[in-house]
Amino acid sequence: MGKVFALSGEDASQEDNLIR
Numbered sequence: 001m002g003k004v005f006a007l008s009g010e011d012a013s014q015e016d017n018l019i020r
Helices: 002-007 009-019
Strands: none
């Protein structure tokens, strides 16, 4: 999933919140 965050900086914030 980390790669996805790197590719989509904006979505990274939202996805990161879901993981945490």
